[in-house]
Amino acid sequence: MKLQIGVDDTDSIKGGCTTYIAALLVDRFSQLGIQFTDYPNIIRLNPNIPFKTRGNAAVALRVQIPDRTYELVRETVLRTVEENCRWGDERTDPAVVLLRGNPTGSVKRLSREALTDIVPAHRAIRTVKNCNASAVCYGSAIGLVGALSAVGQTLNGDYTLELIAYRKPQNRGKLRRVNRASVVRMDRMTTPGTFNNYDSDNRRVLITPHGPDPVLLGVRGETPHAVARAFRLIHIREPVERWVIFRTNHGTDAHFPNTLLKQRIELNRPVIRSGVVLERPKRIVGGHVFFKLKHKNSIVQCAAFEPTGKFKEVVADLVPGDEVMVFGGVKRNDRGHPPTVNLEKLVIRRLSDDIAIENPKCSRCGKHMKSVGEGQGFRCVRCKLGSSHQPKLVLRKPRVIRPGVYLPDKRAQRHLTKPLSRYGFEKRRWSKEPPKGTWHKP
Numbered sequence: 001m002k003l004q005i006g007v008d009d010t011d012s013i014k015g016g017c018t019t020y021i022a023a024l025l026v027d028r029f030s031q032l033g034i035q036f037t038d039y040p041n042i043i044r045l046n047p048n049i050p051f052k053t054r055g056n057a058a059v060a061l062r063v064q065i066p067d068r069t070y071e072l073v074r075e076t077v078l079r080t081v082e083e084n085c086r087w088g089d090e091r092t093d094p095a096v097v098l099l100r101g102n103p104t105g106s107v108k109r110l111s112r113e114a115l116t117d118i119v120p121a122h123r124a125i126r127t128v129k130n131c132n133a134s135a136v137c138y139g140s141a142i143g144l145v146g147a148l149s150a151v152g153q154t155l156n157g158d159y160t161l162e163l164i165a166y167r168k169p170q171n172r173g174k175l176r177r178v179n180r181a182s183v184v185r186m187d188r189m190t191t192p193g194t195f196n197n198y199d200s201d202n203r204r205v206l207i208t209p210h211g212p213d214p215v216l217l218g219v220r221g222e223t224p225h226a227v228a229r230a231f232r233l234i235h236i237r238e239p240v241e242r243w244v245i246f247r248t249n250h251g252t253d254a255h256f257p258n259t260l261l262k263q264r265i266e267l268n269r270p271v272i273r274s275g276v277v278l279e280r281p282k283r284i285v286g287g288h289v290f291f292k293l294k295h296k297n298s299i300v301q302c303a304a305f306e307p308t309g310k311f312k313e314v315v316a317d318l319v320p321g322d323e324v325m326v327f328g329g330v331k332r333n334d335r336g337h338p339p340t341v342n343l344e345k346l347v348i349r350r351l352s353d354d355i356a357i358e359n360p361k362c363s364r365c366g367k368h369m370k371s372v373g374e375g376q377g378f379r380c381v382r383c384k385l386g387s388s389h390q391p392k393l394v395l396r397k398p399r400v401i402r403p404g405v406y407l408p409d410k411r412a413q414r415h416l417t418k419p420l421s422r423y424g425f426e427k428r429r430w431s432k433e434p435p436k437g438t439w440h441k442p
């Protein structure tokens with residue numbers, strides 16, 4: 001029988017890692033001689049959900065097993081989760097879903113919604129009951145949404161790969177001993193087959209997390225071969241416990257579906273909205289840039305935060321009348337203001353003229369004159385020379401930015417954000433072949 005296993009929410013802010021459980025299961029299943037029909041999947045869901053742990057990721061394993069081994073597989077999954085969960089941490093509500101056969105329409109629908117919306121736990125419970133699945137929740141049922149969504153996201157369209165290497169228990173919590181120069185070199189040698197592993201703008205290595213979790217590093221790329229080669233190019237000065245190649249929706253913009261998503265502004269959901277820049281962007285303390293976007297009769301505040309780097313400078317260069325499309329997450333604004341779209345992507349479609357209107361200059365000294373009053377002309381403060389006929393000056397400033405797609409600096413991009421290097425290279429479908437070659441190592 002075909003069996004799809006979803007696991008979610010074994011993480012907590014203190015460490016532990018859902019993908020590590022998947023990696024252990026890959027090893028245990030291999031020892032049982034179980035056949036994988038896909039790489040294990042990491043599925044990121046709506047990144048704007050406030051109660052997520054770190055990345056709002058769930059995992060799915062897809063296997064083909066003889067009917068008689070179902071109980072053994074189920075026991076193996078539950079035991080592995082139970083042995084490796086961060087029990088006792090608040091907000092850790094592990095859940096496991098086992099679904100026989102292919103995901104049904106209702107499971108797929110629920111998992112699509114989980115990318116752009118907030119799916120209540122009771123919907124997941126009902127869906128599990130109505131399809132050929134069984135589920136185990138160890139805390140509240142909130143983890144069930146992720147586990148079922150992971151099962152339902154079969155990544156048949158665009159996808160990417162990530163090779164994740166894990167640390168030996170005795171090293172967890174210590175500094176990661178990964179040679180920086182080798183990462184820079186790897187990035188240079190393997191781009192665009194790999195992506196978002198090094199942020200050259202900020203000279204920052206992106207493959208290593210910083211917490212106490214078991215992940216040593218994760219390398220992102222387009223093919224299993226590309227991430228495996230990249231991994232071999234990295235010099236690691238600590239023992240690697242195991243590594244696994246995952247197939248994932250990282251870097252695919254999966255949370256921004258093609259169907260012109262809701263232009264609706266709803267808290268904690270992604271939004272795509274086209275419109276016209278209403279006024280000059282404002283820079284506030286901390287370096288964040290805000291502007292107002294007008295779409296038909298509604299106006300929405302958009303924000304580009306400081307860590308987005310050059311991106312926020314592009315946003316700061318917008319002028320009233322620019323036609324743009326914003327992609328982002330709708331978040332509540334702390335200071336009681338209306339919700340803000342936190343920008344993840346900006347498409348500049350048409351630039352308007354950057355026009356500044358100034359008072360005419362004095363014919364004697366060249367300084368700008370002051371207005372005497374509405375319709376009464378101008379006067380030079382220095383020469384006292386007056387003029388009633390000179391028109392205001394209309395100045396057209398050259399534009400620095402150009403139409404196009406703009407993203408935050410790599411270090412500030414979300415897991416799901418599609419990097420610029422992938423535009424035009426999106427995959428259309430998955431071959432549905434089982435993993436080939438060496439794709440994991442205990």
Ligand SMILES: [Zn+2]
Nearest residue numbers: 362365380383
């Ligand atoms: Zn003058």
